[in-house]
Amino acid sequence: MNNYLTSTIFRKVLASLSGLFLVTFLVGHLVGNLQLFIPGVQGQTQFNKYALFMTTNPVVQALSIITYSAILLHIFITLFLVIQSRRARPVGYAVSNGNDSSGWSSRNMAILGTVLLFFLVIHLKSFWYKMHFGEMPYQYLSDGTKIKDLYQVTTSAFQNPFYTFFYVFCMGALSLHLKHGVESAIQTVGLRIPSYEKLFKYAAIAVAFSIPAIFASIPVYLYFTNI
Numbered sequence: 001m002n003n004y005l006t007s008t009i010f011r012k013v014l015a016s017l018s019g020l021f022l023v024t025f026l027v028g029h030l031v032g033n034l035q036l037f038i039p040g041v042q043g044q045t046q047f048n049k050y051a052l053f054m055t056t057n058p059v060v061q062a063l064s065i066i067t068y069s070a071i072l073l074h075i076f077i078t079l080f081l082v083i084q085s086r087r088a089r090p091v092g093y094a095v096s097n098g099n100d101s102s103g104w105s106s107r108n109m110a111i112l113g114t115v116l117l118f119f120l121v122i123h124l125k126s127f128w129y130k131m132h133f134g135e136m137p138y139q140y141l142s143d144g145t146k147i148k149d150l151y152q153v154t155t156s157a158f159q160n161p162f163y164t165f166f167y168v169f170c171m172g173a174l175s176l177h178l179k180h181g182v183e184s185a186i187q188t189v190g191l192r193i194p195s196y197e198k199l200f201k202y203a204a205i206a207v208a209f210s211i212p213a214i215f216a217s218i219p220v221y222l223y224f225t226n227i
C-alpha cells in the first residue's frame, strides 16, 4: 500500500482525477458565464446577483476551496511527473515513431499547461482578485441596495482587443490541453473499456472542442457588442 501511494501510477491517477474534476468546474463556470450574453440592465442585474451568490454562499465557498486545491494538486503532480519522466529519459527520442498515436498536444502538455497557468494568473487577477480584494464599481438596484458590479468590470475588460485576443488564444491552448488530457485521464482511471473506446474518444473530442469554443465566444461577443 505504501509503495502504491508513492508510485507513478498513483500520481497519474491523482493528476487524472484532479483534471476530470476541473472539467466539471469548467462546465459550471461556463454555464454561469453564459449570463453575460443577456443584454442590458437585466443581464447586468442577473450576473451581479449571481456573482454575489457565488461569493457569499457557504456551499459554493467550500466548492471554491476544493477547486483551488484541485488546481494546485493538478499543477504540482503534473510538474512532478514531467520532471520525473525527463530524469528517466534526459535525451528525447531522436526519431518519433510515426505510427504512435501521440499528437502534438500529447507531446506538449507541459507547454500548454504553462500557457494555461499564465492565463489563470492574469484571469484571477482581473476578476477574482478585484471582486474579493480590489476596488469595485457598484450597481444600485431598484430597491435601493447596492451590489458589486462585476458585470461592468467583465464587459469593460473585453473592450480591449489585446485582452480579448489573449483569451481566444488561451482557449485554443485549453482545447489542445483538454483533448489529450481527457483522453489520457479516461485511460488512466481504467474507463477505456474496449466496447466503449470510440464513444469515449468522441466524448473527449466534444468536450475539448465545445467548452473552450463557448468560453471564447463570450469575450468575442462582448468585444463586438461594445465597440
Ligand code: HEM
Residues within 6 Å of the ligand: 029, 033, 051, 054, 055, 063, 064, 067, 116, 120, 123, 124, 127, 128, 129, 131, 132, 150, 154, 167, 174, 215, 216, 218, 219
Ligand atoms: C473566457 C471566458 C471567462 C470569463 C468571462 C470568466 C469570468 C470569470 C469571473 C467574472 C470570475 C470572478 C468570479 C468571482 O470571483 O465571483 C472568474 C473566476 C474564476 N475563473 Fe473564470 N472566466 C472565463 C474563463 C475561465 C477559464 C477558461 C478558466 C480556467 C481555465 C477560469 C477559471 C476561473 C477560476 C478558477 C475562478 C475562481 C473561481 C472561484 O473563486 O471559485 N475561467 N472567472
